[in-house]
Amino acid sequence: MISVRGLTKRYGENLAVDGLTFTVAPGRVTGFLGPNGAGKSTTLRMLLGLDTPTSGDARIGGTAYRRLAAPAREVGALLDPAAVDPGRTGANHLLWLARAGGIGRARVDDVLGLVGLEEVGGRRIRHYSLGMRQRLGIAAALLGDPGVLLLDEPLNGLDPEGIVWTRRLLKGFAEEGRTVLLSSHLMNEMEATADHVLVIGGGRLVADVGLAELVATGAGTRVEAVSPRADELAALLRREGATVDGGRGGRIAVTGADAARVGDLAARHGIPVHELVPVRARLEDAFMALTRGRGRHEGRTGEPGAADANTRKPQGRGMVR
Numbered sequence: 001m002i003s004v005r006g007l008t009k010r011y012g013e014n015l016a017v018d019g020l021t022f023t024v025a026p027g028r029v030t031g032f033l034g035p036n037g038a039g040k041s042t043t044l045r046m047l048l049g050l051d052t053p054t055s056g057d058a059r060i061g062g063t064a065y066r067r068l069a070a071p072a073r074e075v076g077a078l079l080d081p082a083a084v085d086p087g088r089t090g091a092n093h094l095l096w097l098a099r100a101g102g103i104g105r106a107r108v109d110d111v112l113g114l115v116g117l118e119e120v121g122g123r124r125i126r127h128y129s130l131g132m133r134q135r136l137g138i139a140a141a142l143l144g145d146p147g148v149l150l151l152d153e154p155l156n157g158l159d160p161e162g163i164v165w166t167r168r169l170l171k172g173f174a175e176e177g178r179t180v181l182l183s184s185h186l187m188n189e190m191e192a193t194a195d196h197v198l199v200i201g202g203g204r205l206v207a208d209v210g211l212a213e214l215v216a217t218g219a220g221t222r223v224e225a226v227s228p229r230a231d232e233l234a235a236l237l238r239r240e241g242a243t244v245d246g247g248r249g250g251r252i253a254v255t256g257a258d259a260a261r262v263g264d265l266a267a268r269h270g271i272p273v274h275e276l277v278p279v280r281a282r283l284e285d286a287f288m289a290l291t292r293g294r295g296r297h298e299g300r301t302g303e304p305g306a307a308d309a310n311t312r313k314p315q316g317r318g319m320v321r
């Protein structure tokens, strides 16, 4: 179990993490999502005692990482797979980590086998592909057979086979009752891997919700319509309060009105419609809808999302935007 309470990190003027409170339960894969600069890595670093919170706290099994008696056996982490000595062999790198963590050398061969690197353990890391380095990083996280796994972008650089393998591994860990928290910007992969998601934007919690529930909220659900008089239809829909994007080739994407409303409106005005397709929201759509205006690159001060994030009421169970 991971618990974070009022976690805040300020770098000078920049409030990187802003009063985050959440728990990560064992027995499921929890995805950690947010636009670039949202504060995911900073949060993970504070969980791992690599950065000190300005206020609030982050605990693993009720204890701050720096106070854990045997951290390597309790928490496995993958932060930056490039942070290795390229002159070492994969096996030596793991052996060095095992020694530092009080873990026996037999476990090195175990984890090399687990991640499919047994054949190349004796090769220097500089000759590893990006995907192999990623697997080595996962092997390092697994060394202490920990109950908690924290993985920052573990799917980066993996080929499709590597992605499927990692997904199975993480799901298997969760099924064994371990706590798994992973960040990834690959939405389709997150959708296929996570059971629950934490979404942050501008350092604040935007959603803490089951994946199925998030998608079912309909955030990001839209209707696509094709009409030779698409501009006219778009103007009518906007007048009715819907949001309309596109228009090229007579194709528009409508949010805020369902297919029946779009079709009825078109019929009332004698506008022919050649296609009318409801598009069910996927994680990516819901994520975009939740975090719009909350990206670091969209500006921290005065951005619409930041201004109202304090005042918005929860919308449905688990939605904290």
Ligand SMILES: Nc1ncnc2c1ncn2[C@@H]1O[C@H](COP(=O)(O)OP(=O)(O)OP(=O)(O)O)[C@@H](O)[C@H]1O
Binding pocket: 011, 014, 015, 016, 034, 035, 036, 037, 038, 039, 040, 041, 042, 043, 296
């Ligand atoms: N050591 C640091 N010193 C100063 N500012 C920092 C430091 N680390 C992070 N930041 C700032 O804190 C904010 C959050 O960064 P963080 O890396 O945690 O975001 P992220 O969600 O992990 O983003 P990404 O997906 O791009 O990795 C950013 O504005 C970043 O520039």
